[in-house]
Amino acid sequence: MSKVIVITSGKGGVGKTTTSAAFATGLASKGYKTVVIDFDVGLRNLDLIMGVERRVVYDFVNVINGEAGLRQSLIKDKRVDNLYVLPASQTRDKDALSMKGVESVINELKQDGFDYIVCDSPAGIEKGAFMALYFADEAIVVTNPEVSSVRDSDRILGILQSKSRKAEEGGSIKEHLLITRYSPKRVEDGEMLSVEDILDILAIPLLGVIPESESVLQASNQGNPVILETKSTAGQAYEDIVDRFLGETVEHRFLDVEKQGFLKRLFGK
Amino acid sequence: MSHPSTDSVSPIDLKGEMNMQNILHIHSTEVRDILHALAAKRDEAPPFFLRSPITVDCKAVESELEALDFTALIEGIKALSFVPVGIRNVSDDVVESVTKAGWAILRDSKAKKAVKPTSTESTDNTGVQASSGDNTDNDSAESEPMNESLGNRVMVINRPVRSGQQVYSPNGDIVVLSQTGAGSEVLADGSVHVYGNIAGRVLAGVNGDRSARIFCQGLEAELIAIAGHYQLLDEIDTPLKGQPAMISLDGDKLVIEPMI
Numbered sequence: 001m002s003k004v005i006v007i008t009s010g011k012g013g014v015g016k017t018t019t020s021a022a023f024a025t026g027l028a029s030k031g032y033k034t035v036v037i038d039f040d041v042g043l044r045n046l047d048l049i050m051g052v053e054r055r056v057v058y059d060f061v062n063v064i065n066g067e068a069g070l071r072q073s074l075i076k077d078k079r080v081d082n083l084y085v086l087p088a089s090q091t092r093d094k095d096a097l098s099m100k101g102v103e104s105v106i107n108e109l110k111q112d113g114f115d116y117i118v119c120d121s122p123a124g125i126e127k128g129a130f131m132a133l134y135f136a137d138e139a140i141v142v143t144n145p146e147v148s149s150v151r152d153s154d155r156i157l158g159i160l161q162s163k164s165r166k167a168e169e170g171g172s173i174k175e176h177l178l179i180t181r182y183s184p185k186r187v188e189d190g191e192m193l194s195v196e197d198i199l200d201i202l203a204i205p206l207l208g209v210i211p212e213s214e215s216v217l218q219a220s221n222q223g224n225p226v227i228l229e230t231k232s233t234a235g236q237a238y239e240d241i242v243d244r245f246l247g248e249t250v251e252h253r254f255l256d257v258e259k260q261g262f263l264k265r266l267f268g269k
Numbered sequence: 270m271s272h273p274s275t276d277s278v279s280p281i282d283l284k285g286e287m288n289m290q291n292i293l294h295i296h297s298t299e300v301r302d303i304l305h306a307l308a309a310k311r312d313e314a315p316p317f318f319l320r321s322p323i324t325v326d327c328k329a330v331e332s333e334l335e336a337l338d339f340t341a342l343i344e345g346i347k348a349l350s351f352v353p354v355g356i357r358n359v360s361d362d363v364v365e366s367v368t369k370a371g372w373a374i375l376r377d378s379k380a381k382k383a384v385k386p387t388s389t390e391s392t393d394n395t396g397v398q399a400s401s402g403d404n405t406d407n408d409s410a411e412s413e414p415m416n417e418s419l420g421n422r423v424m425v426i427n428r429p430v431r432s433g434q435q436v437y438s439p440n441g442d443i444v445v446l447s448q449t450g451a452g453s454e455v456l457a458d459g460s461v462h463v464y465g466n467i468a469g470r471v472l473a474g475v476n477g478d479r480s481a482r483i484f485c486q487g488l489e490a491e492l493i494a495i496a497g498h499y500q501l502l503d504e505i506d507t508p509l510k511g512q513p514a515m516i517s518l519d520g521d522k523l524v525i526e527p528m529i
């Protein structure tokens with residue numbers, strides 16, 4: 001049975017694309033046939049972060065318009081088996097997506113035996129974001145530890161609960177919270193919301209916390225999903241969330257200020 | 270066709286308290302004029318009107334409703350950031366176009382001896398008239414408590430009310446089993462019970478029931494209101510912020526007390 005998972009947030013720039021790339025790569029590494037779709041038509045970001053931008057021939061909009069077949073348009077990853085990317089078009093705008101078109105692409109992917117269909121949503125609560133979430137079975141809501149981001153996530157949760165196909169059929173999308181760019185030091189200094197604060201406000205199950213890490217930017221500049229950077233804390237945290245998503249119990253890491261840093265602050269000056 | 274007068278008479282009469290359940294009495298079928306007058310009304314009132322529910326009463330123009338563009342009316346009202354709740358006193362011949370436009374038609378369900386409002390719409394041929402009131406002709410926000418007329422239907426919401434969402438329990442109480450988010454809105458004709466924090470706007474007794482109350486496990490609301498008497502929480506100093514609290518109306522003051 002294939003599952004459609006939307007990576008969404010409301011607010012822009014919180015780490016959706018980073019997460020989509022890492023998460024899809026992680027699922028594929030575990031042996032699941034996985035495709036990650038870029039719904040951010042007009043901006044085209046995912047293919048850069050996945051390092052496949054020079055291999056794009058056809059895109060999502062071409063498939064929807066019947067200008068290219070799905071198989072021609074899927075880009076097979078060279079590092080990880082079972083991993084495919086369906087890139088967005090840079091030259092169209094988001095009106096190029098139609099509900100019917102998206103539905104038929106998703107259905108075809110299901111028929112092709114994909115286990116996981118990961119949808120990288122654009123920011124906002126308009127058409128593009130709506131298309132990305134409409135067919136989802138599960139949602140990973142990406143939040144940064146700041147008030148405006150949490151507020152937008154609350155908004156998106158409301159939309160997931162009322163405007164998705166699952167909701168229209170009387171069911172509900174399974175929700176997961178992913179906090180990214182978490183900086184324990186800034187939380188301790190009161191500059192950022194803590195995990196507890198965010199859970200209080202959003203009240204959905206916590207899938208994981210990704211620490212703020214320089215390796216994220218480095219990895220995306222190299223077109224390497226950060227989960228493949230096994231030495232980076234962010235990469236490790238993404239590995240954890242994939243395991244947790246697949247049902248394993250994994251303790252949360254990177255929530256506290258590192259001991260060393262803490263002692264340094266106590267005695268350093 | 271009645272057109273709005275161009276003279277000195279105010280196109281709008283806002284009666285009673287600034288009740289959340291606004292009744293928009295239209296005296297014209299020119300949507301442009303109606304919206305124009307409504308926009309002016311909104312702009313003179315505080316941001317309080319933002320996303321507040323509005324009911325349109327067509328009584329005054331009931332016989333000439335074919336001339337009214339109901340789609341333009343609902344869209345225009347939305348565009349002004351009101352929430353069109355429903356429409357009433359529409360003649361049978363326009364019902365189809367009314368519903369097609371997306372309106373809910375409100376019947377005067379409580380067709381009981383409608384107490385005539387103290388100051389009946391004596392205003393004249395103006396475009397619109399907004400009065401705070403209820404869903405019946407029982408039009409005064411300051412009228413007697415209307416417990417007995419509440420059907421006492423309880424609406425239960427078993428998940429958080431999220432930012433941007435609005436839930437409204439007509440004719441009764443509302444019970445929210447978890448919290449309400451900042452930027453959300455919970456309204457009830459009766460009382461509001463929230464078994465979590467309230468962080469959004471919470472309005473009880475929106476039809477004028479002064480005995481309605483608000484109960485919550487954590488008081489962090491942006492705005493609380495009972496029977497149209499409202500208070501921004503930032504404006505008041507209460508030790509109960511973030512605490513379990515009960516809010517009731519005493520005279521025209523909201524009283525915030527700890528839950529016993």
Ligand SMILES: Nc1ncnc2c1ncn2[C@@H]1O[C@H](COP(=O)(O)OP(=O)(O)OP(=O)(O)O)[C@@H](O)[C@H]1O
Pocket residue numbers: 009011012013014015016017018019040045121122123180181182210211212213214216217220234
């Ligand atoms: N854990 C992290 N640590 C440090 N930087 C991060 C982290 N996660 C994401 N970033 C950075 O934040 C920026 C935005 O990330 P990304 O493009 O994934 O966000 P997005 O939500 O997809 O944005 P958009 O809404 O524009 O699509 C990028 O520069 C990325 O490198």
Ligand SMILES: [Mg+2]
Pocket residue numbers: 016017018040045120121122
């Ligand atoms: Mg993105």
